[in-house]
Amino acid sequence: MSREQPSRRPTIYDVAKEAGVSHQTVAMVLRGQGKFRPETLKRVSAAIETLRYRPNNAARALATSSANRIGALVFELQEVGPSKTVQGAALRAAEAGFLLEIVSLPLFDGIGPEHSGESDAIERALGLLDRADVAGILALAPVDRLLSLGSGPVSVPLVMELEDASDPGSTLSRRGMDLVIDHLAGLGHRRIAYLGGSPTWLASRRRAEAVRAALARHDLEPVAELTGDWSASSGAQAVRALRPADLASIGALVCGNDQMALGALLALDEQGVDVPGRISVTGFDGIPESGFLRPPLTTVKVDYAVHGRRLVDSLLTRLGRPVPDPAREPAPDDIEFLARASTARSGELRAP
Template sequence: MSSEPASPGPARRPTIYDVAKQAGVSHQTVAMVLRGQGKFRPETLKRVSAAIETLRYRPNNAARALATSSANRIGALVFELLEVGPSKTVQGASLRAAEAGYLLEIVSLPLHDPRDDQIDDGAIRRALTLLDRADVAGILVFAPVDRLLDRQAGVDVSSLSVPLVMELEPEPARGTTLSERGMDLVIDHLAGLGHTRIAYLGGSPTWVAARRRSEAVRGALARHGLELVAELAGDWSAASGARAVRALGPDDLAGITALVCGNDQMALGALLALDEHGIDVPTRMSVTGFDGIPESGFLRPPLTTVKVDYATHGRQLLESLLARIGQPAGNIETTGNTPDDAPPDTEFLPRGSTAPPSGPDVRS
């Protein structure tokens, strides 16, 4: 009988219970963090993320994929799913995925780290870890932020085993993108009414789409020989629109005859704040939105806006990913609106929130 010690077997693959023990939380908490569900303290998220990376944990869903002999899911990373544009785009992508025989699995990510108001890199890494598995055929990223493109953020896209396609509106090319089409319509309308003192209220600069929309406004104004008199920053929410306009002083407000908002929600907040300032819309100041939410026609006054066919946009994005399934992974491919990939249909809806400039304090 040999006295030699038995050779060690292959290392056991870490489980969700190992991660929970390492992080000092329950396995239910780890599962919810991986799925992007629930709200947890930053310290808890940090411990779970550190445990996942230390143990090199990967969800073991290979058995399910082997049982079906196919990868029947498409992963979707979504920032701020409650916003109109992203939610309608995802809806369109989900319907197209179902038609192609796939289930769209959505992971909603927080835009900011609550500790320092920055992009939560840990959440992005956890989401990619969750979706990079055998039953997922590819990953689609909606409404991206710069942090996902920043290789220094610790998001190792090159290690993915499935293709990743990211929605990304291209550099301005005069009239070829969603933002350019929509903002051309808005500025043409305001300039046609006689407005020359126009301000812009945009989304968070961490969103590529927000910067593209700002560039589109400036480009449209330049065609009329105009420049922005002020640029305000929000975060796409109605509350941020109200905050930005409330912060304006009397002199700032006196120099503006029209306020262009990057989406309808911020316009809604701006309307409230202007009313609080005692400024009548549209007699003293015109206000426009973007997106064309159903409620925009029922505000007081009804909001002039641009209606966007985001559902068709979502279907187009899903088609881009379907074309890459089965091809080598390990890099980010961006897709957006190019001359060969027409932007979503836009419809300008002029309503009661815009009128020719008037009033004693309008400046030429």
């Protein structure tokens, strides 16, 4: 007897209803956790086949699969931050007895989430990772579409790279931007602008929020908020697009990452704007090349390997697994402020 298939993608709740068990039971069976009667496994397996629930190979692996992998969704591994984060996560996963499986998503013109193909790409990526041998997923490419999927179609825990911490002051962006703004305020800067990534990226919004919060502590607001896409070319384009009057109103430019700062430095030089005599410029990330720009870039160096390990620790906690050597391992500081020649006291070197 044929059965009409639902128009939407079936979920573990649909499988649970079909099999007459709880959704927690389905999730545990898919992950190979717990002990269940053969009759229960048979009903869950039959429900998966009937509903054609993804992953397709789950029913065949129900009784024997071992969840020994952690999936990682990433956008770009050529940049320092993402590559170092993945390296740290992979080492931490190995220490805990897991393999880190990387699935790369396209960048969609370098900005990301406003493309119609993004949802399909994310669905395909999740399909590759939502398997019986995958214990959990790290989303190292946090965009809005992933946020909406985080609690729905996957049957394993999913940890977002910049999801809100219980203490907002502990996030990398907040702590790093506090250091940047404190530095600029200490130099007498009051007219501070911010150049960030696309606001449809969670990382961009968190970093912009951190800048606004740090400025508010000094009773300041951004004199301008510019938008790039994390690339050097977008930083240059954002500065080139400023009207002369708007550029004249800026005393310091805080960039959301070092690449955009690199582009901004070029565009300012093209327009004859002295850095730091006329405008101070800061970056974020601490890429190795940041100290060799002209002038060397004031930035926040982030130890992304530590960040990657902590993301895995967060996932392990969600999974109820022990964190490797939690008492023996020191808690290294994952950020360091580097004051260099791209910032100076407000008006200190300005021509009369």
